[in-house]
Amino acid sequence: DAGVIQSPRHEVTEMGQEVTLRCKPISGHDYLFWYRQTMMRGLELLIYFNNNVPIDDSGMPEDRFSAKMPNASFSTLKIQPSEPRDSAVYFCASSYWGQGVNEQFFGPGTRLTVL
Amino acid sequence: TQLLEQSPQFLSIQEGENLTVYCNSSSVFSSLQWYRQEPGEGPVLLVTVVTGGEVKKLKRLTFQFGDARKDSSLHITAAQPGDTGLYLCAGVGSGGSNYKLTFGKGTLLTVNP
Numbered sequence: 001d002a003g004v005i006q007s008p009r010h011e012v013t014e015m016g017q018e019v020t021l022r023c024k025p026i027s028g029h030d031y032l033f034w035y036r037q038t039m040m041r042g043l044e045l046l047i048y049f050n051n052n053v054p055i056d057d058s059g060m061p062e063d064r065f066s067a068k069m070p071n072a073s074f075s076t077l078k079i080q081p082s083e084p085r086d087s088a089v090y091f092c093a094s095s096y097w098g099q100g101v102n103e104q105f106f107g108p109g110t111r112l113t114v115l
Numbered sequence: 116t117q118l119l120e121q122s123p124q125f126l127s128i129q130e131g132e133n134l135t136v137y138c139n140s141s142s143v144f145s146s147l148q149w150y151r152q153e154p155g156e157g158p159v160l161l162v163t164v165v166t167g168g169e170v171k172k173l174k175r176l177t178f179q180f181g182d183a184r185k186d187s188s189l190h191i192t193a194a195q196p197g198d199t200g201l202y203l204c205a206g207v208g209s210g211g212s213n214y215k216l217t218f219g220k221g222t223l224l225t226v227n228p
Binding site: 004031041042043044045048050055056091093095097102103104105106107108109 | 146148155156157158159160163203207214215216217218219220221
């Protein structure tokens with residue numbers, strides 16, 4: 001398996017622009033998580049889905065952030081409009097709860113820089 | 116809010132030395148995980164500890180879960196340059212929140228040859 005795939009790997013944009021991050025989870029996994037990592041705050045959970053349904057979005061910082069999962073093999077995280085404080089590395093992770101072990105498999109991340 | 120404090124934040128040692136890093140919380144977790152993250156990559160799970168007092172070994176790495184399930188430690192024996200990376204602990208919630216992980220900020224370990 002190719003693992004969790006994220007695109008783009010790097011994104012540089014200007015304040016006010018719309019940014020869309022993409023994730024393809026591992027096939028067969030029923031949970032998908034979006035995280036943000038910064039030096040100041042560490043790794044923070046933004047939102048997670050179970051069987052394509054958003055379960056907990058309490059970590060989404062503001063209405064400027066939105067996430068969708070239209071099918072089991074694709075999810076997006078959108079920031080509109082973007083701000084410099086959104087600069088961070090965004091990770092997508094997936095897991096399969098069938099074995100009762102919460103092992104999350106992370107993608108390589110998207111490094112976002114908002115100028 | 117459940118918080119995990121990791122110490123030290125940074126650690127730079129010479130190859131062959133031993134080290135211990137710590138993960139502490141005021142909250143009880145159903146289990147605790149340790150991940151290692153290398154530059155430009157996502158975290159990778161090393162181990163999950165579930166029972167209070169549990170000790171798990173992974174080659175030169177020894178993980179311990181505190182009796183009260185609030186803290187954990189990671190001990191590395193004879194560190195090697197390949198051990199360099201960011202070590203993250205993550206607490207697994209209980210009940211309806213057991214799908215959520217709460218991460219510490221990590222210990223950045225550098226092992227110099």
